[in-house]
Amino acid sequence: MEPISIQPWGPEHSPEQLTSLLHRAYATLAAQGWxxxxxxxxxxxxxxxxxxxQTWVAQRAGEWVGTVQVRGPKPADENYLLDPAPALYTQAGTAILSQLAVHPDCRGQGLAERLMDAAEAWAKAQGFQRVALDTALPAQALRARYQRRGYVEQGQLQWxxxxxxxxxxxxxxxxxxxx
Structure with a gap:
């Protein structure tokens, strides 16, 4: 099996290809009604x-198999989805992690951990003190993954x-x- 490489987003990358990967990776969550x-x-x-x-993409044999995105805090007047951003997402020193996705054929191989390592390392190198994210409350496996990495629940909301x-x-x- 070919190794998986992780690289930062570049001009040679395709938003269409990334969107397709996201749709495939999130299909199992959508099938659960989320x-x-x-x-x-x-x-x-x-x-x-x-x-x-900053976006990263993971590739194996030319196929995109994973991605993650991280950014700095949102301005207080910027919406997140359709709602005002939660205070945590507007705090100075906070990076926001999103769109963590692994192709279903590559799950269970530690790729999500490698992608999160890349995102967290970038955030730390940029001087951020913390990384924040949100996920579905009923998604127990996702919440447990983040908790194992040191993420602590900070509250709930309804988008x-x-x-x-x-x-x-x-x-x-x-x-x-x-x-």
């Missing part, structure tokens, strides 16, 4: 998200139009912040 944005987002939404931060409640989670990137 309408994550990445399950059916348009190529234009993919382009907007790419422009807002407009989502079929599930979400949980906000945050991880300190240095010992001083964790204390």
């Amino acid at each position: 309408n994550f944005t990445a399950a059916n987002q348009s190529v234009e939404v993919t382009r907007q998200r790419i422009a807002q931060g 407009t139009g989502k079929t599930y409640a979400s949980v906000l989670m945050c991880k300190a990137l240095n010992d001083k912040e964790a204390a």
